[in-house]
Amino acid sequence: MTAPNLGRRDDGEIIACPDGPFLVRGPVEILLPDGTPLPRTRRTVALCRCGLSTIKPYCDGTHKASGFRTT
Amino acid sequence: MRIPDARGPASAQLTALLADSGGTLEDRTALRPAVDAAIADAADVVRDDDLQLTLFLLYELAYGGVDGGDSLEWDPALLDARAVIERALETALRARVSVPPPPSPDAESVAAALFALTGEDAGPSLARYVAKKATEEQFRELLVLRSVYALKEADPQSWAIPRLHGRAKAALVEVLADEYGDGRPHRMHSAIFAGAMAGAGLDSRYGTYLDAVPALTLASVNVMSLFGLHRRLRGASVGLFAAYEMTSSLPNRQYGNGARRLGYGEDVTWYFDEHVEADAVHEQIAARDLAGGLVEAEPELLGDVLFGAAAGLTVDGWSGGDVHAAWTSGRSALRRALPAVAAAGP
Structure with a gap:
């Protein structure tokens, strides 16, 4: 039993984590308003969604301490 | 060694x-x-x-x-x-080890249960102590204690790779690739930690300070190896790793702040700062795709995923409690004193 091949075209993805950040995975460019790419040292990154991160726009886990909820 | x-x-x-x-x-x-x-x-x-x-x-x-x-x-x-x-x-x-009641065996419920378990984290916070109060000597002791794992960071978890499949395997390898520097050896977490030890005047060769570390520090790594080296315990290995990643970002920010307070430079703080950002990513993948993905594929492993998570937190809690108790009563947390550093001080 083999699943059909899916996703040969790699468009990248953004995962909205419940009560947490947006995970950005794959070939997605993150740009500043002037078009310069955001400094990025890892393939998959987490973007702050609670507004409290000390390393914005990246997530530092603070949402867990603040009780941030996405629903 | x-x-x-x-x-x-x-x-x-x-x-x-x-x-x-x-x-x-x-x-x-x-x-x-x-x-x-x-x-x-x-x-x-x-x-x-x-x-x-x-x-x-x-x-x-x-x-x-x-x-x-x-x-x-x-x-x-x-x-x-x-x-x-x-x-x-x-x-x-x-x-x-006290294991929480099992949630329903789907990825989102497993992730929620693990976030709840790792969010409880009672007891004295070693990280808070390091941020606010630790002396330079205590900070060097912290590096020595952590070196037993950090100089081979992620190695015990890598044993599980061929034992997993599909979503869980892809998730584990994604996290491990980041731990191992994504192809750049100088960015491997173990290498960044070795640089932090050097920056604090410590010898980063594996095992140099083994005689100084207490049994619980060895036990913490032994539990990882026990879970990693037995296919039967793959659920526990995954659960422990997820819990480890999920209790890392916030404490590492405090360890980094402690290092800055003591006057150390980026060579020492990088390791901790790196984990703030890295583990905020890893914890999401580890909770949902690794642990949750494994439970969806093999629901009978749910109990062991929770056991592994709780076991890692429990042993590290005992260990951190001992270190905190030693430091707050003016004792060394090590079994024997560290040799004086040549280039003492940050």
Whole structure:
């Protein structure tokens, strides 16, 4: 039993984590308003969604301490 | 790794045969009765210096190696002795670790249960102490204690790769690739940690300070190896790793702040700052795709995923509690004092 091949075209993805950040995975460019790419040292990154991160726009886990909820 | 000092009869038997490059068959078969006797005598196998060091050395034969041990990794007599300590350790953990009630076996519920479990984190916070109060000497002790794992960071979790499939495997490898620097050796977390040790005037060769670390520090890494080296325990290995990643970002920010407060530069703070960002990513993948993905694929492993997570948190909680108690009462958290640094101070 083999699943059909899916996703040969790699468009990248953004995962909205419940009560947490947006995970950005794959070939997605993150740009500043002037078009310069955001400094990025890892393939998959987490973007702050609670507004409290000390390393914005990246997530530092603070949402867990603040009780941030996405629903 | 150099052969450390023995801490009792079992580790004395093992270190003696290592010093003799394996010794005779008689020497090796004598390890099992020495281990049996040590287990019979041990008040608490998790805190027993002799047994935890013996197990640590037997495992180390499968990692970076121990001087004199090249031919011993698969020696039946040593594996026999190892299995006896492993059984005692697993039995002790299963008896003493409190495991939360199982959620429904879907990825989102497993992630939520793990976030709830790792969010409880009671007890004195070592990280808060390091951020606000630790002395330079205590900070160096912290690096020594953490070096037992951090200098081989992610290695114990890598054993699980061929035991997983699909979503869980892809998730584990994604996190591990980041731990291992994504192809850049100088960005490997173990390499960044070695740089932090050097920056604090410490020797980053593996095992240099092994004689100084207490049994619980060895036990913490031994539990990872126990879960990693047995396919049967893959659920526990995954659960422990997820919980580890999920309790990392916030404490590491405080460790980094402590290092900055003490005047250390980026060479020392990088390791901690790196984990703030990295583990905020890893915890999401580890909770949902790794642990949750594994449970969706193999629902019968749900109990072990939770057990592994709780076991890692429990042992590290005991260990952190001991270190905190030592420091707040003015004692060293190590078994023996660190040698003075040549270039002392940040």
